[in-house]
Amino acid sequence: PNDRARAYYTTRLEQTQGYQQQHILFDYTFLHRDNSAVRPYFTWQDGSLRTDTLREPDRAALIQMVTQHEGKASAQLAAHWLKQQPQGVLIFRDAEQQPAGFFLVVALHQASREDRDADPATQSAWCYLQEQAPLRPGEGATLLRFWMARDTYQSVSPIQSLIFINFMQHHRASAGLAFTFFPCAEPGFWAEIFAYADLARISKADFEVGDRLYGVYGHDWRVVPFGAWQALLAQREIAASAEIMPIGTTTSYASAISSINEPLVVLSQPDFVEAVRAVLRNFSRPNILQRNSLLQSRLVTNRVKSPASQTEQVAALQALVREAAESLQSSPREAKYYRALYHAYLHPAPTQERAAERLDLPFSTFRRHLKAGIMAVTSNLWDQEIS
Numbered sequence: 001p002n003d004r005a006r007a008y009y010t011t012r013l014e015q016t017q018g019y020q021q022q023h024i025l026f027d028y029t030f031l032h033r034d035n036s037a038v039r040p041y042f043t044w045q046d047g048s049l050r051t052d053t054l055r056e057p058d059r060a061a062l063i064q065m066v067t068q069h070e071g072k073a074s075a076q077l078a079a080h081w082l083k084q085q086p087q088g089v090l091i092f093r094d095a096e097q098q099p100a101g102f103f104l105v106v107a108l109h110q111a112s113r114e115d116r117d118a119d120p121a122t123q124s125a126w127c128y129l130q131e132q133a134p135l136r137p138g139e140g141a142t143l144l145r146f147w148m149a150r151d152t153y154q155s156v157s158p159i160q161s162l163i164f165i166n167f168m169q170h171h172r173a174s175a176g177l178a179f180t181f182f183p184c185a186e187p188g189f190w191a192e193i194f195a196y197a198d199l200a201r202i203s204k205a206d207f208e209v210g211d212r213l214y215g216v217y218g219h220d221w222r223v224v225p226f227g228a229w230q231a232l233l234a235q236r237e238i239a240a241s242a243e244i245m246p247i248g249t250t251t252s253y254a255s256a257i258s259s260i261n262e263p264l265v266v267l268s269q270p271d272f273v274e275a276v277r278a279v280l281r282n283f284s285r286p287n288i289l290q291r292n293s294l295l296q297s298r299l300v301t302n303r304v305k306s307p308a309s310q311t312e313q314v315a316a317l318q319a320l321v322r323e324a325a326e327s328l329q330s331s332p333r334e335a336k337y338y339r340a341l342y343h344a345y346l347h348p349a350p351t352q353e354r355a356a357e358r359l360d361l362p363f364s365t366f367r368r369h370l371k372a373g374i375m376a377v378t379s380n381l382w383d384q385e386i387s
Contacts, residue, residue: 041193042161049100049158051166054082054089061099062089066146069153070185073210077119078146081106084115088142090166092149092159101149101159105170109140120207121145121214125181128205133220136269138386139178142170154185171226176386178222181205187215198224198232222266225298231306265296272297272385276378279321280345289314299385322346324380328373337373344370 059082067075081104082089088105108116108126116122125143135141144167149159171177182199184190191201194217205216224232267275275294282288294300295313303316325346328338343355356366 038193038196041156041190042164043156043158048095049162050093051162052091052093054086054091058089058091058099058102062091062102062104065099065102065148065150069148070212071210074146074212077121077209078104080115080118081145084111088145092162099150101147101163103147103163103167104145105167106143106145107140108143109135119145120209121183124205124207125216128181128202128218129179132204133179133266134268135178136266136272136386138383139176139222140174141179141181142174142177143181144183171221178386179220180218182217182219183207183214184217185212185214187217190217196233198229220266222298223264225264225302227302228306264298264301265293267293267297267385269382272382273378276321276381277374279317280341280374280377283318283321283345284348286311286314286318289317292317297385299381320381320384321377324377325373327380328376334372334376336369337376340366340369341373341377 059079062082063075063079066078085104085106088107090103090105091099092101094100106122108122108129111122116126122143122145125141129135129141147160147163147167148154149157151157152159154160167180167182171180181202182194183205187201194201199217199219202216202218205218207214207216219229221229271293275292275297278292279289279294282292289295290310294317295310299320300313300316303320304312308316325338325341328334328341339359340355343349343358344352349355349358352366352370353363356363359366361369
């Protein structure tokens with residue numbers, strides 16, 4: 001029965017958004033209720049709470065909430081981010097429509113350097129990204145900067161459970177999201193559930209505010225995308241007795257669930273461009289394509305069923321490149337670029353000079369069209385990789 005329910009909820013997650021998707025996520029998480037790593041950390045019943053965006057009268061209540069639980073220094077930082085990124089706030093209202101809890105997500109990539117440096121939490125997270133997991137063009141990273149219930153702070157409660165569900169929803173809704181950070185006042189308490197959820201303990205991103213130390217967990221969505229992450233949770237739900245990875249280890253995703261996927265490669269944009277060029281140059285030579293780094297990219301992994309053979313990965317890579325090239329035919333201005341790609345790489349002439357002759361073009365014009373075609377294909381695939 002759980003298999004059918006899991007398949008149903010996975011499909012519904014793709015079809016819904018907003019409050020309806022939140023409800024589906026709650027039901028999906030409920031499937032894990034019998035796992036000892038999950039059960040103690042979720043409270044399932046409280047129909048009186050409603051989620052809402054920030055309203056102007058809420059600000060004072062939220063700052064008071066932070067002051068009560070984290071102190072004045074933290075409250076000053078909360079006021080700063082409420083002003084700078086109010087769109088990152090989600091309120092949980094009680095039956096009287098008052099804030100019973102909230103979270104505030106900071107989009108690190110959208111914050112100015114001055115804003116990031118003004119807060120030890122964002123400064124620490126950004127430094128970690130720069131040193132350990134640099135963002136690529138078009139990618140973003142978020143920090144769950146504040147999260148709490150009015151009465152119970154970060155203890156297990158209906159509000160804490162809603163915060164976790166809504167933060168999961170945030171991952172699905174944020175285009176180009178590469179990394180998320182999840183700080184806690186008591187990181188040790190959450191170790192088991194976060195290990196179950198594939199959130200790694202990132203001590204290098206820990207921070208201190210007002211003499212209080214906060215521990216940070218995080219997840220690189222480029223290495224384990226949302227679909228693979230769901231597959232991981234499904235596997236752990238099925239095998240409730242599966243060993244939970246120790247916190248603080250560098251055990252890879254692949255070693256935990258090698259039957260689901262190989263570890264993904266996160267290529268910089270220059271390396272990605274060079275890999276696409278290599279695919280084009282060797283398009284008709286699958287044996288060479290077997291060594292292309294794009295086979296372990298999210299681009300290809302999302303295209304194949306897992307586990308996939310190397311032959312299937314190569315075929316998927318060829319199909320992606322072919323489709324990106326063929327999409328140029330829909331534009332009168334770019335169709336000539338497709339023809340250059342077709343005769344140079346997809347169905348290559350013996351030489352590029354012969355390809356130019358087949359198209360009745362001067363060689364210099366052919367080369368210009370080919371260069372433009374390569375750039376267009378690379379841009380198309382890069383957009384898919386980081387989306």
